[in-house]
Amino acid sequence: MTLTFAAPSDGAIPLHVIDRTGLDAWLESQSPEIGSWVQANGFTGALGQTLLIPGRDGAPECALAGYGKASDRARKRFPLAAAAQALPKGTYRIASGVAQEALEVEALGWLLTGYAYGRYKSQSGAKAQLVAPEGVEAARIEVLAQAEALIRDLVNTPAADMGPGELQAAAEDLAREFGASCETIAGDDLLEANLPMIHAVGRAADRAPRLIEMNWGQSGPKLTLVGKGVCFDTGGLDLKPAVAMGLMKKDMGGAANVLGLARMIMALNLPLKLRVLIPAVENSVSGNAFRPGDILTSRKGLTVEVNNTDAEGRLVLADALALADEGAPDLVISMATLTGAARVAVGADLAPFYADDDEAALALGRAAARMVDPIWRMPFHEPYEAMIEPGIADLDNAPSGGFAGSITAALFLRRFVTQSAYVHFDIYSWQRAKEPGRSKGGLGQGPRAILGALPELLKL
CATH class of the missing domain: 3.40.220.10 (Leucine Aminopeptidase, subunit E, domain 1)
Known part of the structure; x- marks a missing residue:
C-alpha cells in the first residue's frame, strides 16, 4: 500500500x-x-x-x-x-x-x-x-506513513501467516529494499550460538525459533533495536484462557515496531550504524515445552527460574539484549508487547518507557509531543530489584504478588544490558476501535517518538 x-x-x-x-x-x-x-x-x-x-x-x-x-x-x-x-x-x-x-x-x-x-x-x-x-517535508511525512503501514500490516496478519519464518521474510524484504544485510540463526543452531532461552521458549512449536539480525549503515553512532517477535503466545504450559489468547497474533508487535522504525531510519538515510535483533518464536504446548519451575541459563550466564511460562517475552528478549550489549553500541532500545500491567497503568493509548538517563527521557518526551506519538516514562525502581531474585536462581521471570508487573519486567531486562545506554518500551501496538487516522487493529507505538529524539540521543 x-x-x-x-x-x-x-x-x-x-x-x-x-x-x-x-x-x-x-x-x-x-x-x-x-x-x-x-x-x-x-x-x-x-x-x-x-x-x-x-x-x-x-x-x-x-x-x-x-x-x-x-x-x-x-x-x-x-x-x-x-x-x-x-x-x-x-x-x-x-x-x-x-x-x-x-x-x-x-x-x-x-x-x-x-x-x-x-x-x-x-x-x-x-x-x-x-x-x-507548503512548508512541510513531504517526503519525510510519506516515510512516516509508509512505516506505519508496514507495522500495521505485520501486526494485523494472523499467526498462521505470520510465524517466525514469515517475520524473517519481512525483515529480509526490508533489508533488500535498503541494501542492508540480514542473517538468521534458527532451530538447534541457537544452542550452538549460545542463545539458549530463545530456543527454550520456541522449541515446542512446529515452526523453528530463530534470531533475526539486520545490519545497515557504515559510519556514525551505533544504535541497536531489539524487538520481541513472539508470533503467537498460547501461554505455554501456563495456558492462557481463550479470552486472553484472542489478540495474541499481535504479540510480535515489538518486532513490527522496530522494523517500522528501521524503515524510517534507512529511508531517511540517517548517519548511524543500525543493528536490528528480533528473537522470533511461537510459545506453544507440546511434550518438549519448557515448564514452570525449570531453571534456564541465559546467554549472559544468569540463571532464570521460570515461575510462569506465559512470561516468555522477557526470556527471548534477554538473550537478544545480551547479544546486543556485547557489541557495546551507543544505545540499545527494546520494544515489546510485554505486560498487561502496563495497560493497567496507562491504558492502551500511551506507550510506557523506561530510561536511566534523565536527559534521554526528556528528549523522548519532547519528540513524542512533537511527533504525536504519546509515551510516558516509568521508573527503573531499584527497591523492586529484590522482587525478581527468587533465591534458587539469579532471576525470576514472573514474581509473585501481582504488583509492579511492568516495572519488574523492565528491571529483569535491564540486567542483560550492562555496557550500553538502554531504553525499554512496553507497548500495546493495537487500536481497539477506529479513530481518525488510526484504523482498528495493529498500530505503531513509539517509533515516531524515537525517530524524533535520535538527533539528541545519538548527537546526530
Whole structure:
C-alpha cells in the first residue's frame, strides 16, 4: 500500500478548515450565496463535518472541513483526519484554517486515513487525496506513513501467516529494499550460538525459533533495536484462557515496531550504524515445552527460574539484549508487547518507557509531543530489584504478588544490558476501535517518538 501525497494540480479543490468558533468570521468574507448554502446544509464546523460548495458550473468551488473547538481537537490524535475520511473522492489542498505548526501532523494523519488491511478481503481507506501543504517535508511525512503501514500490516496478519519464518521474510524484504544485510540463526543452531532461552521458549512449536539480525549503515553512532517477535503466545504450559489468547497474533508487535522504525531510519538515510535483533518464536504446548519451575541459563550466564511460562517475552528478549550489549553500541532500545500491567497503568493509548538517563527521557518526551506519538516514562525502581531474585536462581521471570508487573519486567531486562545506554518500551501496538487516522487493529507505538529524539540521543 502506497500512502503518498497527490501531485500538485490546478484542479485541486481548495479546502478551508473551519474552527467551530470561527465559522461566522469566515462567512463574513464570503458571498451571500455561500452563506446560504452553508446554512442550508447545516454546516457548523463540528469536528469531522464536511461540505462541498458548488460553483456556477456545478463543480466544487471549494470544500469545508469542520475542525471543532480546541477542546475537541485535544481528544483526537489527528483532528483533520476526521474530515479527510469523510470527504468524497477527489484531490484537495489546504487553503486556510490550519496553523503552520500543525500542518505536518495533520498531513500525516490525512495520509494514514488511506490505510486499510486488505490481505483477505478487498478493502480501501479514505478516497480523498491531499496535495502536500507548503512548508512541510513531504517526503519525510510519506516515510512516516509508509512505516506505519508496514507495522500495521505485520501486526494485523494472523499467526498462521505470520510465524517466525514469515517475520524473517519481512525483515529480509526490508533489508533488500535498503541494501542492508540480514542473517538468521534458527532451530538447534541457537544452542550452538549460545542463545539458549530463545530456543527454550520456541522449541515446542512446529515452526523453528530463530534470531533475526539486520545490519545497515557504515559510519556514525551505533544504535541497536531489539524487538520481541513472539508470533503467537498460547501461554505455554501456563495456558492462557481463550479470552486472553484472542489478540495474541499481535504479540510480535515489538518486532513490527522496530522494523517500522528501521524503515524510517534507512529511508531517511540517517548517519548511524543500525543493528536490528528480533528473537522470533511461537510459545506453544507440546511434550518438549519448557515448564514452570525449570531453571534456564541465559546467554549472559544468569540463571532464570521460570515461575510462569506465559512470561516468555522477557526470556527471548534477554538473550537478544545480551547479544546486543556485547557489541557495546551507543544505545540499545527494546520494544515489546510485554505486560498487561502496563495497560493497567496507562491504558492502551500511551506507550510506557523506561530510561536511566534523565536527559534521554526528556528528549523522548519532547519528540513524542512533537511527533504525536504519546509515551510516558516509568521508573527503573531499584527497591523492586529484590522482587525478581527468587533465591534458587539469579532471576525470576514472573514474581509473585501481582504488583509492579511492568516495572519488574523492565528491571529483569535491564540486567542483560550492562555496557550500553538502554531504553525499554512496553507497548500495546493495537487500536481497539477506529479513530481518525488510526484504523482498528495493529498500530505503531513509539517509533515516531524515537525517530524524533535520535538527533539528541545519538548527537546526530
